[in-house]
Amino acid sequence: MIDVDLLTRYYGKTPAVQQVSFSIDERQIVGLLGHNGAGKTTVMKMLSGYLEPSSGSVHIGGKDLSSDAREIQRKLGYLPENLPIYPEMSIADYLDYAAHLKGLRTDEKRRAIRYSVDATELGGRYFDTIGQLSRGFKQRVGVAQAILGEPELLILDEPGNGLDPEQNEHMRQLVRELSSRATVILSTHIMQEVDALCERVLVLSNGKLALDSPLAALRESRELLLTASDEGINLPALLARLPQIAAVESLDTTDNKLTLSLALHEGTAMDTAAGNISRAVVESGAKLYSLTPQQRDLEQIFREAVQETGASHAA
Ligand SMILES: Nc1ncnc2c1ncn2[C@@H]1O[C@H](COP(=O)(O)OP(=O)(O)OP(=O)(O)O)[C@@H](O)[C@H]1O
Numbered sequence: 001m002i003d004v005d006l007l008t009r010y011y012g013k014t015p016a017v018q019q020v021s022f023s024i025d026e027r028q029i030v031g032l033l034g035h036n037g038a039g040k041t042t043v044m045k046m047l048s049g050y051l052e053p054s055s056g057s058v059h060i061g062g063k064d065l066s067s068d069a070r071e072i073q074r075k076l077g078y079l080p081e082n083l084p085i086y087p088e089m090s091i092a093d094y095l096d097y098a099a100h101l102k103g104l105r106t107d108e109k110r111r112a113i114r115y116s117v118d119a120t121e122l123g124g125r126y127f128d129t130i131g132q133l134s135r136g137f138k139q140r141v142g143v144a145q146a147i148l149g150e151p152e153l154l155i156l157d158e159p160g161n162g163l164d165p166e167q168n169e170h171m172r173q174l175v176r177e178l179s180s181r182a183t184v185i186l187s188t189h190i191m192q193e194v195d196a197l198c199e200r201v202l203v204l205s206n207g208k209l210a211l212d213s214p215l216a217a218l219r220e221s222r223e224l225l226l227t228a229s230d231e232g233i234n235l236p237a238l239l240a241r242l243p244q245i246a247a248v249e250s251l252d253t254t255d256n257k258l259t260l261s262l263a264l265h266e267g268t269a270m271d272t273a274a275g276n277i278s279r280a281v282v283e284s285g286a287k288l289y290s291l292t293p294q295q296r297d298l299e300q301i302f303r304e305a306v307q308e309t310g311a312s313h314a315a
Contacts, residue, residue: 001026001183002047002153002213007056009042016042018207019056024200031198032187032214033302039207040187041157047185048078048155060153065135074103076145077182081157083138087131091122091141094130098145108149116144119174134150135162143171154178156186160193172196191298203305211305218301221293223272225251226263229287236260238284244273257289285293 002024009017010066017039024030032040045051047058049069058065060072086094095116099109117123120140125133130141139162139257146154159175160168175184175197188194194215196203201218228235236248236259244264252259264273281288 002030002185003059003063004047004056005057005059006032007043007046007058008054009039009046009051010054016207017046017053017204020204020207020209021056022202022209022212024183024185026183027181027312029175029184029186029198031194031201032185032204033186033194033201034204034210035191036189036307038204040204042166043204044081044155044157044185045079045189047071047215048076050080067108074149075152077148077151077154079142079146079154079159081161083142085130085138085141087129089130090127090142091117091130091133092126094141095144095148099148102149104149107153109286112149115150116148119147119168119177120144136164136167139163140167140216143174147174152182154182154184154186156184158188159186160188160190168193191220191302196297199300203302210308211302217299219296221270221296222264222266222268223296224260224264224270224277224291225294226258226260226277226281226291227289228258228260228281229289230256230258231284231286233284233286235281235286237283239277239280242273242276242280245267258286261294 004023005021007017008015008022020043026073032043034040042051046053049065049072060076061071065072089097095113096109099112104112117126120143122140122144130138132279143159146156156175158186159171163171172193175186178184198215200214201211202209230253236250239245239260239262240248245262246265247263249261250258251261262277270293278288278291
């Protein structure tokens with residue numbers, strides 16, 4: 001669906017985005033993450049054809065954005081970070097104008113506007129002037145224009161911006177619904193948003209791609225926490241000899257109870273490892289109290305990815 005190759009953008013001499021490459025399949029929800037100034041908005045502007053790259057290319061649906069921008073933009077919905085919404089217009093007039101810019105014909109236009117207004121729950125404010133709306137409602141108007149005409153690709157720069165928790169949940173449901181027929185790329189600072197919505201994450205750091213991974217692979221734990229009775233056997237040494245175990249760390253030994261952290265080798269199936277570990281503990285004569293996968297902390301993973309690029313950037 002999207003192929004981005006060595007995308008680079010300078011503002012004067014400042015490199016905002018450097019040699020970013022990735023491909024996204026149809027109907028995925030991909031989160032674009034990064035600290036302030038990491039380059040998210042610059043990437044999104046380039047993907048939507050509103051900013052020219054200094055070098056590199058973007059292909060969408062097999063077409064080159066640099067030569068087929070108008071055609072691509074008809075099938076693309078873009079929610080910019082700072083909405084270029086006209087304060088003196090009513091929602092009705094603005095959406096009519098946005099639909100016209102998208103090249104929708106009269107009959108399609110009416111249907112598309114009705115769908116957008118219903119999906120963003122703007123019906124009750126349809127004839128209100130945009131300038132009088134709250135930040136959250138303005139954001140919804142921005143989303144309404146982005147989804148006009150059922151785009152195949154949606155680029156949403158901080159869609160949760162300015163929304164209260166209830167509106168945010170509604171937004172997430174809408175994004176999930178839209179993703180049944182569109183590819184969605186959204187930028188966010190909020191980890192719960194990524195957790196709740198995204199199948200894949202791209203992390204930008206200092207304009208470079210620091211991480212590109214399915215979320216499930218990031219969540220996958222390679223550590224188990226074990227508690228067992230302390231029967232005077234050297235359980236850490238015994239478990240360290242199991243082929244699935246890369247390292248054993250003793251966390252606590254109180255009240256005749258051992259707490260161990262067990263790191264598995266890469267590629268080891270959690271079920272196989274857990275079966276072997278529990279068998280080894282029981283056969284040693286100790287009582288197994290618990291054996292649970294340790295949750296990987298997404299915030300921590302992102303921090304590490306950003307630190308690594310920061311280090312290589314500074315080097
Ligand atoms: N028009 C501009 N002129 C000069 N520098 C710019 C311009 N727009 C962005 N930059 C710089 O490019 C870098 C990337 O900015 P960008 O807005 O893409 O980051 P971001 O990840 O979207 O940040 P935020 O989360 O704060 O919106 C920053 O160093 C920023 O200062």
